[in-house]
Amino acid sequence: MAAAVLASATVLAGCQTVIDGTATRTPDSSFTEPEFPTPRPSRPTTAPPSTSAPTPTPTRPRPPGGEVLRPQNGYVFIQTKSGKTRCQLDEQEVGCESAFTDAPVIDGMPANGVRLSADGELSWVVGNLGAIPAVTLDYRTYSALGWTIEATESGTRFTNDATGRGMVVRIEGVESF
Numbered sequence: 001m002a003a004a005v006l007a008s009a010t011v012l013a014g015c016q017t018v019i020d021g022t023a024t025r026t027p028d029s030s031f032t033e034p035e036f037p038t039p040r041p042s043r044p045t046t047a048p049p050s051t052s053a054p055t056p057t058p059t060r061p062r063p064p065g066g067e068v069l070r071p072q073n074g075y076v077f078i079q080t081k082s083g084k085t086r087c088q089l090d091e092q093e094v095g096c097e098s099a100f101t102d103a104p105v106i107d108g109m110p111a112n113g114v115r116l117s118a119d120g121e122l123s124w125v126v127g128n129l130g131a132i133p134a135v136t137l138d139y140r141t142y143s144a145l146g147w148t149i150e151a152t153e154s155g156t157r158f159t160n161d162a163t164g165r166g167m168v169v170r171i172e173g174v175e176s177f
Contacts, residue, residue, distance in 0.1 A: 065148055066141030072133065076144040079134040080156055084171055086134050087156075091145045093117045094158045096169045097129045103173075114174045116158065118146070120165030122176040 069076045071090075079086040087096040095115040103111040104124050111124035137151040143161075150157040155170035167176045 066143050066150075069135060069142050069144040069149075071145055074145075077129075077132040077134040078142075078144075078149070079136050080151065081137055081139060083136070085156065085169060086129055086132060087158075087169070088129055088132060089144050089147055089149075089158075091118070094147060094167070095125075095129070096156075096174075097127070098169070098171050100174070101172050114167070114169065116165075116167045116176060118160045118163055118165065120160075120163065120176060122167060122174070 069078065074090055076089045077087070078089070085096055085098040087094055089095075093115055095113060097113045099112065100110070100114075105111070106124060106126050109126050111126055113125040113127050113129075115123050115125055137149070137156070139151050139153060142149040142151070146161050147166075148157075148159045148161055150159075155168045157166060157168045159166035165177065167174055
């Protein structure tokens with residue numbers, strides 16, 4: 001047994017590396033989120049669109065339509081054309097992050113995210129999607145991982161193709177159906 005302990009100690013000693021010098025680091029500063037460049041398309045100088053959007057209605061399951069967005073490691077990452085909302089999708093749920101104007105307060109903080117399961121369960125969250133490789137959507141229909149995504153100026157509609165459940169996301173709020 002003593003020989004085994006001595007052999008283990010010898011092996012572990014061989015895994016050590018020493019680098020001469022003094023470790024230094026910059027002083028801590030207030031933490032800031034990373035900036036993501038967001039291309040901004042030119043906008044017409046006509047009157048702004050109406051802020052009233054149609055109320056989403058439940059839909060029946062339907063086949064996917066539109067341009068297919070390919071997953072990366074099981075996820076599709078998107079952002080709206082305005083750059084104000086970013087989302088991550090997988091087969092089970094859609095999660096979006098935005099500076100919502102009328103979000104509920106969670107643990108003393110306004111929610112900045114919303115999550116919807118394929119079966120229609122909606123929950124508000126406080127969090128950050130981080131540095132996701134988001135594809136910027138144009139105003140049209142897309143398909144990804146069993147979800148149909150309809151991007152418009154008045155909001156982005158996510159519908160699960162199998163259950164027909166979904167949500168419309170815009171900075172003014174979220175409506176599930």
